[in-house]
Amino acid sequence: MLLGCIGDDFTGSSDLGNTLTKSGMRTVQYVGVPDHPAESDVEAGVVALKSRSIPVDEAVRLSLDALDWLREQGCEQFLFKYCSTFDSTPEGNIGPVAEALADALDARKVIVCPAFPVTGRSVYQGHLFVKDKLLNESGMENHPLTPMIDADLRRWLARQCRGTVGHIPATDVFAGPDAVRARMESEDAAGHRLLVADAIRDEDLRVLGQAAAGLPLVTGGSGIALGLPDNFRNQLSGQAGAWRGQEGRAAILSGSCSVATRAQVARHQGEAPALEVSADDLMSGAVTARGVADWMLAQDGLPLAFSSADPDTVRAAQKRHGRETIANAFERFFADTARALVNGGVTRLITAGGETSGAVVEALAPRRLEIGPEIDPGVPAMRAGKNLVVALKSGNFGGDDFFAKAARILGADDE
Structure with a gap:
């Protein structure tokens, strides 16, 4: 194994696996820290954790356990993958995990870049944009677990970290890898270990990847991985x-309240069976996982169960x-519903939302996820077992027709 990756949720990890696979690396996503060695042909291993919204100390511990396993596989470089919308609270978990991994690897000059231009995420002057809006005006300010109320990544990250945060501005990124390396040296000399890097184009991410050649640790969204496989090109099969x-x-199964997912749910409601599960009905026991699964199994077509409410309803x-x-x-x-669906004969399962997808994957407990073709930018098809394929969609990803498209791509060629 050449590149060892640690993802803080399952959808983001599959997004990363998609990027690496498209770039030519034999990639496998593992569900949690494996208790066995990796297969000999794996070039990039992605250890998917459910650590984004758990207590900081637990997130750090799990991430270090993943790092230990990846080091045992012989990895030459490590990547800490988090969401392209930098989902975190003022306490963490991105900053504390990044610092703990850097401490363990004795790493400095650590790039921090969640940019993913093909999905509209860009970093400029240290600020994160979602398309033409600042992060804190994009809808992410309404996230139920990690509301993002500040688009300045340097300021947000500094609240989470012991050390100070530096910056690699767009002017240096545009000038190429040598200019980025020079800027990294000067930021390191100034005492900054975590360096927020600007990137507004895929080309910028490839420049950052070239500049990171030989560094032990890189952090970012899946976009930062665009340039990393080239550093191993002569070692790839x-x-x-x-x-x-x-x-x-x-x-x-959809548990995301993002703007993108709500649009996908609205479109699907007009085309196929759909059942909304409200918080009040769930908490009162008016709906149960068994009852919802039985309803879905009784439907023709592509049934949807969702709790993708608007922000006011959620609050x-x-x-x-x-x-x-x-x-x-x-x-x-969602975990219990997924188990009942698979036990009832569902072989293609689509989930929306990081927490929802994480709960479903933990419930189904596949040892590994084989990365397949891209459904929409950032979302691959994946095989979770002999008779089960899945699509784990981050809430913010995918076009309005994502659900139907995912079912089609997950299907057998002759369907």
Whole structure:
């Protein structure tokens, strides 16, 4: 294994695996820290954790456990992958995990870059944009677990870290890898270890990747991985893996409240069976995982169960029941529903939302996820077992027709 990756959720990890596979690396996503050695043909290993919204100390511990396993596989470089919208609170978990990994690797000049231009995420003057809006005006300020209320990544990250935060401005990135390396040296001399890097084009991410050659640790969204495979090009087999689809029934579980997912749900409601699960109904016991799964299994076509409410509805429910109480209840609900669906014969499962996808994957417990073709930017098809394929979509990703497209690409070629 050449490149060892640690993802803070399952959808982001599959996004990263998609980027690396398209760039020619034989990539496997592992669910949690494996208890066995990696296969000998794996060139990039992605250890997917569910550490984005858990207590800081636990996130650090899990990430260091993943690092230890990846080091045992012989990795030459490590990547800490987080969301392209930098999902975190003022306490963490991005900063504390990045610093802990840097301490363990004795790493300095650590790039911090969540940019992913193809999905509209860019960093300029240290600020994160979602398309033409600052992060804190993009809808992410309404995230139920990690509301992003400041687009200045230097300022937000500094609140999470022990050390100070530096900057690699766009003028240096545009000038090429040598200019980036020179800027990294000067920032390091000034005592800054974590360096927020500007990037507004894929070309910028490739420049950052070239500048990171030989450095032990890089952090960012999946876009930062665009330039990393080239640093290992003469060591790659050229066999990134083949895909085979799966025939059989398909179903969708959506727990994301993002603007993109709500548009996808709205479109799908007009085309196929859809059932909304409200927080009040879940908390009162009016709906259960078994009941929802039975309803979905009784439907023709591509059934959807969703809890993708608008921000005002979410806030009101959180006030009535408690934010953590609702979050935990929905995770258990989607996990139990997914198990019932798969036991009932579903072979193609589509999920929307990081927490929802993480709960589902943990419930189904595949040892590894084989990366397949891209469905929409940032979302690959994946094989989770002999008779199960999945699509794990981050809430903010995908076009309005994502659900139907995912079911089609997950399907067997002759369907």
